[in-house]
Amino acid sequence: xxxxxxxxxxxxxxxxxxxxxxxxxxxxxxxxxxxxxxxxxxxxxxxxxxxxxxxxxxxxxxxxxxxxxxxxxxxxxxxxxxxxxxxxxxxxxxxxxxxxxxxxxxxxxxxxxxxxxxxxxxxxxxxxxxxxxxxxxxxxxxxxxxxxxxxxxxxxxxxxxxxxxxxxxxxxxxxxxxxxxxxxxxxxxxxxxxxxxxxxxxxxxxxxxxxxxxxxxxxxxxxxxxxxxxxxxxxxxxxxxxxxxxxxxxxxxxxxxxxxxxxxxxxxxxxxxxxxxxxxxxxxxxxxxxxxxxxxxxxxxxxxxxxxxxxxxxxxxxxxxx
Numbered sequence: 001x002x003x004x005x006x007x008x009x010x011x012x013x014x015x016x017x018x019x020x021x022x023x024x025x026x027x028x029x030x031x032x033x034x035x036x037x038x039x040x041x042x043x044x045x046x047x048x049x050x051x052x053x054x055x056x057x058x059x060x061x062x063x064x065x066x067x068x069x070x071x072x073x074x075x076x077x078x079x080x081x082x083x084x085x086x087x088x089x090x091x092x093x094x095x096x097x098x099x100x101x102x103x104x105x106x107x108x109x110x111x112x113x114x115x116x117x118x119x120x121x122x123x124x125x126x127x128x129x130x131x132x133x134x135x136x137x138x139x140x141x142x143x144x145x146x147x148x149x150x151x152x153x154x155x156x157x158x159x160x161x162x163x164x165x166x167x168x169x170x171x172x173x174x175x176x177x178x179x180x181x182x183x184x185x186x187x188x189x190x191x192x193x194x195x196x197x198x199x200x201x202x203x204x205x206x207x208x209x210x211x212x213x214x215x216x217x218x219x220x221x222x223x224x225x226x227x228x229x230x231x232x233x234x235x236x237x238x239x240x241x242x243x244x245x246x247x248x249x250x251x252x253x254x255x256x257x258x259x260x261x262x263x264x265x266x267x268x269x270x271x272x273x274x275x276x277x278x279x280x281x282x283x284x285x286x287x288x289x290x291x292x293x294x295x296x297x298x299x300x301x302x303x304x305x306x307x308x309x310x311x312x313x314x315x316x317x318x319x320x321x322x
Contacts, residue, residue, distance in 0.1 A: 004107045006052035006065065014066070015169075018057065025053040051104050061112070063162050063199055067131050068111060070160070133196040133205035134160075141212045142179065144219050144226070148248040148273060150181035157207075161197040177209065182274030182281075185221060187211045219248070224273040224282025231291040232256055247271045247284055254286060262290045 007014055010024040032039055032046040039045065055061050136157060157173045175194060183189070188208050195205025213221060220227040230245060240258030244251050247268065254266060265287050272282020296304070315321075 002107065004048070004051070004105065005069070006056055009048050009052040010056065012056075016056075021053065021056050025049060025057075029053075047105075051108055054104075055108075055112075064131065065111065067134075067199055070134060131199040131202040133198040133202060135205040135208055136195045137208045137210065139210045139212050140177075140179075141214045142183070143214050144216050144221065145248055146179065147183050147211070147213065148181065151179050153177050153179060159196045162199060179211075182224070182276065183211045184224065184273060185211060185213050218246070221273075222285070224275060224280075226272045226282065226284045227287070228284060229287045229289050230254075231289050232260065234290055234292055237261065237288070237290045245284075245286060256288065260288055260290075262288055264288045 007016070010016075010021065010028065012020060012024055016024075028049040029046065031037060032042045032049060034043045034046060037046070055065050136159060138155065138157060140153065140155070142151070154174060154176050157175075158170055159173045160170050163169045177189075177191065179189070188210055191207040191209065193204045194207035197204050218228060226248060228245070230243070232241070232243060236243060236256055237260040238258070240260070241256050242253050243256055245254040245268070249271065252268065252271070254268065256266075257264075265285055268284040268286065270281050271284035275281050293300075
């Protein structure tokens with residue numbers, strides 16, 4: 001079934017008020033009225049204009065259509081079906097009277113129900129519309145320190161909610177969000193009822209926060225583990241030493257074994273992201289990187305020369321000589 005865009009049919013924007021809708025209808029009804037129009041397919045155009053006006057002039061019905069329009073699913077073959085959570089409280093209709101244009105379309109009937117006995121109007125009994133509000137998806141970027149410790153953030157969101165007339169209008173929404181310690185990259189946090197408002201007695205949608213990590217100057221993340229590349233001097237690596245290492249909770253001392261090499265990995269237990277209940281907290285994985293000064297004093301060069309004589313049998317490129 002083809003989806004009908006009633007706003008497009010009347011040449012209006014979604015923000016059009018009642019007077020604009022009425023003016024557009026009158027103009028197009030005169031243009032396409034079958035008794036006077038010489039336009040091609042005038043009768044069909046007149047029916048579409050009449051149907052669009054019948055829906056958009058009524059605040060409650062317009063709100064229902066607006067919500068369905070947002071959530072409509074256009075299938076690959078160009079068809080249309082309402083989303084799976086679409087529901088009506090009753091099949092009766094409130095004051096739907098056709099102006100003079102004949103039957104409404106199948107699309108109209110799929111939303112508001114079929115005509116009763118082929119008459120030109122619908123039941124006058126009121127029909128309530130109950131529709132769950134739309135979920136809002138929002139990405140939030142955290143520093144690793146915030147993810148490690150947990151934090152509170154204030155968010156500003158743009159949502160659509162029905163006004164006093166039931167017409168969906170955009171508005172700004174601000175709320176404070178508590179982020180628990182140990183959240184992970186790509187994790188979703190669901191805040192029930194903080195999405196867009198429902199229609200009638202429909203529940204509000206949820207707010208789904210997707211966690212992203214802002215780039216860190218020296219830490220990286222692998223699951224719950226925190227990764228760090230740690231430069232050490234050649235003498236610290238050769239002789240062994242105790243060096244100061246940054247972690248997300250402050251600096252700690254780390255023992256570098258005698259004869260360490262670049263690429264050696266050391267583990268600091270429990271210094272990663274906290275696990276949920278029953279899950280293990282991550283660690284900090286430290287990768288050593290042996291570093292040399294960019295320049296040397298004459299005394300240092302003399303010591304290196306002495307070292308080369310003492311370690312003359314050492315060939316770091318022996319793997320290439322196989």
